[in-house]
Structure formats: C-alpha cells, structure tokens
Amino acid sequence: MYLLSLFLALALRPLLVFATWGYTDDGSNYVIDVGSKLVFKVSKTNGDINSIVYRGTEYQGYSGKNSHIQSGLGRSTVTIASHTSPANLLMVTITYGTLVHYIVARSGQNDIYLLTNKGDASVAALRFILRLKPNIFPHDLSTPDFYDNVGATVEASDVVRNSNGYTKSKHYQGSNYGRVMDFDYVGKTTGKVGVWLIRSNHEKASGGPNVAEDLYEILFYSMCHTDPERWGLHGPYVLSFTDGDTPKKELFARNPNWSWFDTLGIKGWVADSARGYVAGIGIANMKSGHTYTVALSNADYQYWGVAASGRGAYTIKRVVPGTYKLTVYKGEYGVYTTSVSVNAGSATALHTITPDSDPSDVAAIWRIVHSINNPQPTYMHPSDPRLSSWGPEDFTVGKTAISSFPGYMWKDVNNDHLVYFKLTAGQIASAKTIRIGITEAYANGRPTIAVNGWTSPLPSASTQGSTRSLTVGTYRGNNHIYSFTVPASAFLTDVTQWNILKITIISGSGNTGYLSAGISIDCVDLY
Template identity: 55%
Template sequence: MSGPLNRPVRRRTFVLGSAAAAGSAALAGPLAESASAASFGWSDDGSHYVVDTGANLVFKVSKTNGDLTSLVHRGTEYQGYGGKNSHVESGLGTSTVTIAQSGSTILISVAYGTLRHYYAARSGENNVYLWTNKADTSVSATRYIVRVKAGLFLNDEPDSYTYAPTTVEASDVFAKSDGQTRSKHYSKLRVIDYDYIGWNTGSVGLWIVLSNHEKASGGPFYRSLLRHQSADGGGLYEILYYGENQTEAQRFGLQGPYVIAFTDGGAPSSSLFPGTLTTSWADSLGISGYVAAGGRGRVAGVGITGRNTAYPYTVGLANSAAQYWGSARSSDGYFSIPGVLPGTYTLTVFKDELAVHTTSVTVTAGTTTSLNTISIPSSNDPGNASAVWRIGDWTGTPSGFKNAALMTYAHPSDVRASSWTGNVVIGSGSETAAFPAYIWKDVNSGLLVYFKLTAAQAAAAHTLRIGVTTAYANGRPQVTVNSWVSAIPSPPTQPSTRSLTVGSYRGNNYTFTYSVPASAWLTDVGQYNVLKIDVVSGSGTTGYLSAGTSIDAIDLLA
C-alpha cells in the first residue's frame, strides 16, 4: 500500500527491550544514504535468493517455501532459533518463489495456494519490506514472526520468559522465582499505542515497524502478541489476524507493508511509520491486492461536540473489508483519517474506549469526505446520567479499579497484585481503587458494596447499572440488594477465548441494568444497604480460569 495511512499522529510509544536507552535514530528507511548501496543486488545460491541491500544488510529467502532463512546485519546473523526460520505463520510449505529487480527495488514473491507473500529491498536501505495477502481461510496465515537468535538482545520485560521457568497457566504463562509473571501475551500496549516493536542494545536495534492494520481485526484498542524472548531466542510479530479475545470477524486481502528494520541502536526512522510511510516505488511491482495512494480517499471532520474533555476521543472506521482510526483533536474534536479504501463504513466515536456515537460514511478514491460537526447526544454517554453513587468512570475500560493497570502485563496471580477480595463502602473516598478490576466466580464472587440512602431516595425505585468490558466463560453479574435478588441476566456476546489472564480486558462493552424496587431498600437511613455482586455461569473451570468479567463502571441512578 502506498500513500499516507491510517495511524493517528499521537502514536509515539516506543518499546525497548534492554536497559540501553534508544539514542538518535540511525539511518533507516527512505532516508538511508545512497552512497552505501554500491553492492546492491541479488544472487541465486541454488537453494535461496540472496539479497544485498547495499546497507550492511544481506538476507536470504528459501526458493522452496519462502522462509526468511538468514538475516545478516554488519556481519552478524540474527535470524533463527531452534532450527526454525522466520516466516508467515509456522511456515507455508512448498511454494512458488520468484524474484525480480526493478531499478532500485528487488521484490521476492511467494505463492502458496491462494496466499501471496512478498519481500522487498530498496537500494541503500537496511530494511526489508513485507506484504501478506490472505484471500480466504484455506491458509492459516495469522502472523509473520521474525525469529531471533538467543543472546543477542537481553531483557526481562513482561513479554519475556527467559528467567521465568515455572508454568502458571497453559504452556504460555510463567512465574519467576520472585512471584512476578511473564508471558508473550503481556505487551501492555493496544494497537493504537505503538508504531514499532523490537529490541536494542545501544549499538544495534532490530525492529518490526507495523503496518496500518487495515485488514486486521479488533479495532484500535485491540491487544495481541508483539514479541517474546525465552532461553531459546526471541520473536517479533506482525499479527495479521489474532483470534484470542477477538471481537470481529477475520478480514481478507493485502496487509502491509510492515518492515523489518535495523538501526545503529536508535529507534527506526519515523519515515517508516504507518501514517508517514509512502511506497510509490511499489506502485508498479504487481503486488496482489495493492492499492496506490491515488486509489484511496480521506475522511475529515471539522469537530465533535458533546465530548467530556477529560478523556481522549478516537474516531474509527470499519466495514467487513477494512478498518482505520484517528485521534480527535483535544481542543475541538477535529480529525482526519487518510489512506482509506473506497467503500461505506460505520464511523464510531469512542470516549476513551467506549463507543458513544455511530454514523455511516462513504469514501471515494481520490477525494476527501468532509463531515460537519458531529454532535454526541448527552444520553449516549452513560457518564452523563445523574447517579446516587458511582464506582469508576464510564470509559469502556477498567481504568482506576484495583489491579487494572497491572493486568495488561501480568497474570492475576502475580505477586504485585493486591488482594482480589475486599468490600467497598460508598463515601470512603477510595471506592474505585478498592474495587477489583475483575471478578471471578471461583476467586472473589460475592463482593459487597455498602451505601446509605436518604429517606427520599429509599422511597423510590432505582436502576442499578454494571458496565463490563469483556467476560470469560459467560461470566455475568447477578446482584442481591439486602434481601432482594435479581434475575440471572443472559450472557452478552463476548469472545470465547482467554482474556483476563492473558493481558486483555478488551471484549464487547456491555451494560447490565437492574430495576431495583423501592421495597428492596432499608427504611432506616442510618443503616447501610448492602449490594452483593456474584458472578454466575455454568461454564469455566477453577481459579482464574473460572467464569469472570472485567468492570467498566457501577452506579445507582438517581
């Protein structure tokens, strides 16, 4: 793909995997010096196509299956561990692999059934550009993994389990001897938060710069694998489709370019980032599914009213074929989303991660679809409702609740987690911080909330709301108010895979409402009413894999 892509300007999170701080970015991407390209070219060693970029980077691609079998930068081999190569998914098998040079670009094309994969090199650049076109479900292509030799990049980050030999859950969550947990799932980051992922020693950096994810699924707040490191070696991922805690159907078509980039120890060049990367040089290469900048459009909005300016707002576009997003300007809500494929999209305005407005927008190639000011009705934001009391903020996230921040990079059993049990008293001033971000049937079901009502409040019926962001094994809240017991609510649609234990609360936001009659309240205004919240489900196993749910907010409406 070429032209400006869909990433918002605010994505500036850099992920480093060593104690060395990133220095100034080394030459990378389109800004690399052309003087270093004297040896640019390719050869055939019989089993591989060997490409020299002329920038101290030589890589090999298998002529048999399209695996990346060698990645040598400044004389050091980085590729491979455990006898495995870098490749789409776990390797494609026998494929048709061809190579062609067009001026200062070399393109290797891999055809495997209906799947097409591409590697491109540019003269004088220490990068490898990759595209993957998955046309249907006949090929299980959900990722590209760059496998990196052990010992080249040392780290002890949350997504590393080099020093964590004890298995906590399944075969992919581990515990160190000090009780801290590690897993390749624990990235901390949402897709909207980062432009690249990798490691750096201070003298060399190896990165994957992600694509615009227009053919991925899950939206801007989705979390998936980014990297891992174990005793065997490390892996950097570009996830093309990831089914764990997934909220959308799989999309098909060309995804990319995503870039394997080397630097002299700094961050990759911002010219490679989605949103700034241009690839007009690829327009005529014949990449299957490629749409140049001229075949794309833009959506721009002059502003958004009805916002709560205490929170960031994101505008997303999505249909069955593609997804995009951009940040709304904090001052007035202005937004611009470029590089959009033609079509009709659902436009969603998110307050933090909570959808508060939707409409439809049509995009035409070569033009900008300009939108008048979007007005968010007050009733669309549940945080605007008058409440007797409220725990948490309506943001579509468990932010502020006990252990919420830790849970994006640790297992619930982690030694750093505060106790998952404990009750809450309204008026204490610490209601949200004391209330657990997650509730499980087998861990802390039966949490109690104590509150008092005035005589006027106790004389009326009230609506109780519990907002959730995801659920595991159909876990949902049933409430008891004093002696009044609610019906068991039906489970909303949620992902069926693990979520709460693998660093993600992102499912489908849903609000449970309970009509509590006036007869449920205590008539003595000096006494505390007691709300009990139980998790009910006939599914799940035990402990942290019992049925559970993540909390967005809880309130009793006035």
C-alpha cells in the first residue's frame, strides 16, 4: 500500500523541466534558453522578440505585435554569437542601416540586456517597446476596463475619453515620477511574476502604458524634448523577470559593474576604465525645501548627480572624457552654469559653487509661486472633469490662495488672468519689474502684460519643442523668465486702491481650445 501511494504521488507530481543554457535555430528564430526560467525568441528576419516564456507561460505579444525597437525595424541583418569570457553569454546583433541593436543573455540569469546604437535620423525616434499579453498584469487605469468603454477621441488619435469623461493616453505616465532621474525602472507584478524594464543611464538621451500592456524605454522621442538628439550607443537597459519581487538593485543604471561588456565589440561602447568623474565640495546658499542637482551636458552626452543636503557635496560618475556645460539646478531651474573638463581615469575636483541666477535671491514686493509639480495634469488631458476648472479667475495678492492660480494658461481657454495688488507710497515712486517664469510653452505662446492703463511691449517667443506638450502630460520644457519693466506712471497714486495686472497669452500660431498657444507658469512676482 505504501509503495502504491508513493507511486501515485510521484506520478501525479508536476513534471520538472530542467532548462539547458544555449540557443537553437528553428529556421525563423534564434531560440535562447538562459538555463533558468526564461526562454525567448528573436526573429532572424527583423530582430523582433516574438516570444517570451517565463516559468512555462508566454508573456509576449498582443494582436500579433512583437517587442522591438520603434514599431519594428523591418528586414535587418540578424546574427548570433556566443562568448565564454569574461562571461558565458549569447549576443544577437541586429543591423538596420545605420542602427545597430544588441540583445544579450547571460547563463542562469532571467534578464535580457539591450543596447542600441543610432547613427543618424534615418530611424525617426528611438524607443524599445515591450508588448505584453493583456489581462495578465494589473491595469493602472483610472477606471476598470477603460479601453472597453471609450466613447470619443479627444485629441489626435492618441487621447481618448470614456463615458465618464475621464481621459487616457499612452502619453500619460500614471505615476508621480516625471523625470528620468527620478526612477530606475518601470514594470508590473502579479505578486508571483514580475516583469521590469530597467532604465539605462540615459547618457545619450535627450530629454506609459498603452492600449494593451506595454512598457517603454524612451531613448529619444521628438515630443517635448529639450535637447538635440544625441547619436551613438544607448544602454544597457534590461528586461528583467522575477518571481514577483522588484528587480535586482545591482542592475540599476547607477550601480552595475558593466566590465563584462568591455570585450564584446559593441559599437560605441566606452569602458569604465576610459571614463572619469566630477567631485564637488559643495553648493553655497542652498534654499531649504529644495533639491539641488548638478548636471553635465554637451552635444554627445549628459549626466547628473544630486547634491547632498547641508553643504551640497556631489559626485557625477562614469563620465566620458570631454568638455561639458555644468548646470546647477534648484529643483528644475538652472541657477548656475560653468564649463568643466573631464579626463579619463581621474577626478575633476570643483570648489564650492555659489549660485548666481536664483530668482528668489531678489527681494520681491510680492511673489506667486505656483505649485507646478502638482502631478494631476501628467495623468490626464487638461479637459478631464477630475481637474479643477482652468477658467480665468481674479487673484488678489495676500488674500487668494496661491493654489488657485493657474498652472497653465491657453490663448483660447483661460486667457486674461487678473492679479490685484496694492503698493505703498514709497513703492509707487519708481519703476518696478514684473517677472513671469514659465517651464514650457506650446505653439510660441508667451505672456504679455498690462498694468492699469499701461501695456507692455510684445515679447519674443521662448525656445521650446515644436510638438504637443501641455496636453500630453508634461509641463517640462526650457525654463524661461519674461521680465517687464513697468514705469512708475503706470501705478495708481491712491495707495488704498488695487492695481490691476492683466496677463494675456499671445501667439500667431496654434489651433483652438487646449491646442491653442499656451504656457505653464511657475512663478509671477513684482520687485
């Protein structure tokens, strides 16, 4: 009886499959088994990843779509090579014109390493899209089954609205993060299986969920970018599978030892031994409540490091040698710039920096600092009913809550905001300056002002990206301050009366509604 029970127990036990490291060629694909829990296929025709099986379950694809660079490269030259030193690995190389894409697997690791070298503009944008089967991972949507309840297209073909009026788009990130520097990975987990796309260091970069289950690594996208595109090698970025937990921290871009890539012949690869770093003693006159970031940038690379609280010491590691513009950012506003040179294998040491362009160092008579970091407009279209009305409202300095001041202004939606303020007899005796700081502008939108009966000259447009911005979930562009010198004769001589500042958005460009010319406002002050 015991033997029969043992036999039945063994017979009914799930069959254990022991994975074998290596690859096979099925005629159409290279089938790569990492020797653990992950098996994936790479098309020999175009380099698409068209199957991803983890622990026996297929996770790749919906509606016949694969995971790939851009929306697929088309016919490419696809080769595979094995390496045993310094690591046991397989590397697929996909060549499509001037673009070379690499897919790397290491023995025993449930990770897919990706690197992409883009040589010119023959491929329009640069992004890797991971296409996952729907209804496996939890949705991060504002309402259940959102896309089954789509009632109308709001804008272009990529912003939609359901029957509740709630809006959704692949552009809306659905998280409180907005900057690449703020997060290491994106991904999803069921609690038992996790799939994660770990970001690259973005040294070559410039500047969310889709209808199904997509994960993106955006390396260059023409929408809302603030820098020219940088050519060359992007990565590594890593597709990592886990048993439900978050990805390994040693894979995060700021942490890993990538020396095992040094001898693989990857186009554009720069070993750590050929890089240098910048170390700064500190930053003087830092304002409490603000994070300071020190960034390096030139036409080829960008890097950044967060300054420590207190004295503001910082380090920027793994920098390719060259001359860089160094910018100190208070939050997201540049308050100091200089030039530094970085040499291979050594540190560039910098003395204490004293910011010289902080607008708050000017003692203002009044200042309206808008909380532009409110994340709601990055979740949804500005027409969404979950947002407060953008309608033009009067603002009274010293009485109205700053939170009611508009973060965005459009020529065709909420133009001509009025700000009421009083001045003392001493203050009206001389000219004053009104500044309006913006973080982004669309369609050459810019502010002009009137104070009582006086009207300012018309300013020029700031330099911004040419694509949609405020309606696709971003207020981040090229920060710009508009300064208007208001003569003393413009102010009311009766100090008991309210002066009226009118802010008007002007432009000869743009469309209508939320696609009319607009700006995002960070601060308005008078001094």
